Amino acid sequence: MQAIRYTLATIAHFGQSPRVDVARPSAIGNRKVGLVLTGVVVQRKREGILVIISGHGPFKYIATSWDPFRLILDFPGGRSSLSFHELQVNGVILKRIRIGEHEDTLRLVFDLAQRVRYAVKEGINFMAVQFKP
Secondary structure, three states, X not given: OEXXXXXXXXXXXXXXXXXXXXXXXXXXXXXXXXXXXXXXEEEEEOOEEEEEEEEEOOOXXXXXXXXXXXXXXXXXXXXEOOOOOEEEOOOOOEEEEEEEEEOOEEEEEEEEOOOOEEEXXXXXXXXXXXXXX
């Protein structure tokens, strides 16, 4: 098993949907409170790629397939504490992960090398995204 590791993380829960709208973040006053991204780990497995996303706060997200070769996860009210904005994977399934903040939303963009199926597992302080051909 080969892993690209930038922080510590763990794993747990799977379900698939082409578009998932999972509630909105709570608010304190007028400020939205969302996920604070603390880590991204990519693990190459025999059956595909596993991306483990770790953070603090609610993992409430909206998943969108922009086209067959891109998956976008938006975390309303979220922000990143990572020092990088792009993670090159250069795999046969996943090319790279881009991380950005847009209009009070944390966005992770998964640039894919081929059409894939994906599943999302959620846990406390982490979520895992599995990509399979």
